[in-house]
Amino acid sequence: MEVRIRVGEADLKAELLDNETARAIYDLLPIEGFNNVWGDEFYFEIPLYMPPDASATQDVNVGDIGYWPAGKAIAIFFGPTPLSKAGGKPVPAGPVNIIGRIKGDAALLKKAKDSNPIYIEKTGRDV
Numbered sequence: 584m585e586v587r588i589r590v591g592e593a594d595l596k597a598e599l600l601d602n603e604t605a606r607a608i609y610d611l612l613p614i615e616g617f618n619n620v621w622g623d624e625f626y627f628e629i630p631l632y633m634p635p636d637a638s639a640t641q642d643v644n645v646g647d648i649g650y651w652p653a654g655k656a657i658a659i660f661f662g663p664t665p666l667s668k669a670g671g672k673p674v675p676a677g678p679v680n681i682i683g684r685i686k687g688d689a690a691l692l693k694k695a696k697d698s699n700p701i702y703i704e705k706t707g708r709d710v
Contacts, residue, residue: 584609585706586683588659590618590625591698593691596706597648599683604633604650608657608682613704616657620696623662624673627701628655639678646689649679657682657703661689 584599586609599605608614608631616627623645635652643649649658658679666674 584683586612587704587706588685588701589704590692590701591695593695593698595689595691596686597683597703598686599648600638600681602636602638602680602682604636604638604680605682607631607633608650609705613702614657615700615702618695618699618701619656621676622664622667622673623693624658624660624664624675625692625701626651626654626656626658629657631655633680635678636680638681640681641675641678643673643675643679643681645673646685647673647681648683648685649675650682651675651677651679653677659685659689659692661685661692 660673
């Protein structure tokens with residue numbers, strides 16, 4: 584399930600996984616949200632609650648996209664967060680269900696830290 588993420592000047596493609604949480608979010612698209620910044624993580628609340636699933640973890644990588652059940656939010660990781668060890672990979676505030684991954688350079692989102700809103704929409708033949 585391919586999607587497009589737009590925030591500020593950043594325009595990236597991503598692929599959502601084939602799991603229950605990702606499919607539920609995909610069915611909501613397009614989504615527009617108020618972009619919150621936590622270190623090098625964007626997160627924004629969506630109108631969906633999904634419980635933690637088998638993928639729920641705090642072990643994420645740059646480029647991962649997760650769903651944070653505690654905040655009913657999508658989280659996009661593009662660098663260290665306040666919980667990261669010095670120079671390390673991102674650490675979310677709590678477990679996230681892994682729902683997808685940015686295709687390409689997720690670090691491009693660093694240029695959009697002061698931007699709002701954030702959009703996620705379907706791409707390709709599913710539109």
